[in-house]
Amino acid sequence: MSTIAASAPLAAREGQRGRWGWNRRQRTLLTIGGCLLFFVLLVGARYWIGDGGLQTALDQRNQPPSLAHPLGTDWLGRDMLTRTLHGLVLSLRVGLLAASISALIGTLLGLSAAIFGGVVDTIITWLVDLFYSLPHLVLLILISFALGGGLQGALIAVAFTHWPGLTRLIRAEALQVKSSDYVQLSARFGHSPWWIARRHLLPHIIPQFIVGLILLFPHAILHEAGLTFVGIGLSPHTPAIGIILSESMRHLSTGYWWLGVFPGLALLVAVKAFDILGEQVRTLLEPKTSQE
Amino acid sequence: MIRFLFNKFLRLLLLLFAVATFSFTLVALSPIDPVDAYIGAAMLGISPEQRQQIADRWGLEAPPLERYGRWLQNVAGGDLGRSMIFNQPVLTVIGERFLASLWLMMAAWLLSGVLGFGLGLLAGLRPGSWLDQAIRFYAYTLASTPTFWLALLLLIIFSVALGWTPVCCATPPGVPLAQATLLQRLHHLILPAAALSIIGVANIALHTRQKLLDVLNSDYALFARAQGETTAGIIWQHGLRNIALPAITLQFASLSELFGGSVLAEQVFAYPGLGEATVQAGLRGDVPLLLGIVLFSALFVFVGNTLADLSYRVIDPRIRLGAAV
Secondary structure, eight states: HHHHHHSOOOHHHHTSSOOSOOOHHHHHHHHHHHHHHHHHHHHHHHHHHHHHHSSSOOTTTTSSSSSSSSBBBBBOOOOOHHHHHHHHHHHHHHHHHHHHHHHHHHHHHHHHHHHHOOOHHHHHHHHHHHHHTOOOOOOHHHHHHHHTTTHHHHHHHTTTSSSHHHHHHHHHHHHHHTSSSSHHHHHHHTTTTHHHIIIIIIIHHHHHHHHHHHHHHHHHHHHHHHHHHHHHSTTSSOOOOOHHHHHHHGGGGGGGGGGHHHHHHHHHHHHHHHHHHHHHHHHHHHHHHEGG | OHHHHHHHHHHHHHHHHHHHHHHHHHHHTTTOOOHHHGGGGGGGGOOHHHHHHHHHHTTTTTTHHHHHHHHHHHHHHHOOOOOOTSSBBBBHHHHHHHHHHHHHHHHHHHHHHHHHHHHHHHHHHSSTTTHHHHHHHHHHHHHTHHHHHHHHHHIIIIISSSOOOSSSSSSTOOOOOGGOOOOHHHHHHHHHHHHHHHHHHHHHHHHHHHHHHHHTTHHHEEEEEEEEOOOOOOOOOOIIIHHHHHHHHHHHHHHHHHHHHHHHHHHHTOOOOOHHHHHHHHHHHHHHHHHHHHHHHHHHHHHHHHHHHHHHHHHHHHHHHTOOO
């Protein structure tokens, strides 16, 4: 569901030409370009704004949003815009890394389950069910505790708990392809399993992998932020969004609302951008879903 | 029915055993020294002999397999150990805290179910209208919202700015849980429940809307309309059962998400529930409590899924009669 399309009248939203006569593919590419531009600008802004605002400036404590400090300052006089940008890029980096590892694990396991079948399939399916039997956050806390906490613990915890969804998806897709007529015919014609995997399976799996990877980012980022918020994860010295939000809690009752509203809003926008990006890429790579 | 329940019970035992083994292995491989975690801040004042005494008392020097066997034996007998943080048996801690969390989770669960279903119906009745667009925008945006930030926002608006709701905890300051009146409990429950339910609403609303659209576009709905049935009548007579089934699965499956969400929401509102206990156990290295909570949460999720299965048998006669669906 493209937000551009959602604001156009009903006829346009049902697939016909949009506001400026763009067709659906053009709108999809435009949205994807927009999202990527947003991320480039975000990272660019973080580096352009530099570290200046992270210095403590005790004569500028607790100032509401103003022209000099668009998002206000915190209790140590640090500029909230700088902190938010730094925190956002850091959280995004950690989330991206964890999601990538998770997506790789998920795809490999899903493929193995479908290709090897039998005992391997049973074990992997059972493992997926095991991971689904626990609430996600409880599992995250358990794993990051077991790994000693900190950035490392949180990263590995997030990386090793987001694969079950993708595994199920890819396993189902691979099984479907494997059992289709043309693949069975191909095997009859004498092609080796390796050849079939490369020529028949891979073109179906790669789009799923890419879309699954992009759609995993929001979850990984949000869960990492949640872990950091409760205190398990990145150390309080790093300006991650979770840290910023958990520290802002201490000052909420005194009415410094800008400490909590803006960083969270920034996180929401960034996560939403990834969501939109993932959906649009899915529309591009799997045209069947574009008319839903 | 008896067979069904018996099978479920066997699966539960297998699941709990697997979860127990998995969690114990994780914790045993942890680099955290249990003695250090237990002693905590007083680490500097402890002599090596005292450390050895503590290790012997808790049996921490034994090889992992032996510790695992002993722990499993205890768990099977109902003894989940003693929590280091609360200095009470783990079962007692979980029991008390779960009761508090249960209020919160049930309130959020009911709210998200009713609100989600209602919003989904409203959106599906007139697809493409501004109401539908607004509800869809709300649902899609909420799916990307961090729960704890939403809770913070609610806190800022309703507790700090407007002063309608309390800032923290389950009861007014100084009032223990047992002595609080129902009104006080509910007053403190509003914001955490709202925070938890708002995000659950999104999923259910979208799903209900899609199912309602399917129903309204189906042949039997067209036939009913040709016979003069109103839209409301179509939904009531034909639509509800078809929509309800997936909605119920979603509702019961969301119990797992609810538990996780309560970890964050309870942190923001300092609500003394099971989620907060999990965080404390994780932060302060209280292994018996953590393992106990992990087992309990697996049980909780399993019960939720079993209830979903049971409700299916009640609502869908085809499943009850064993026919192919």
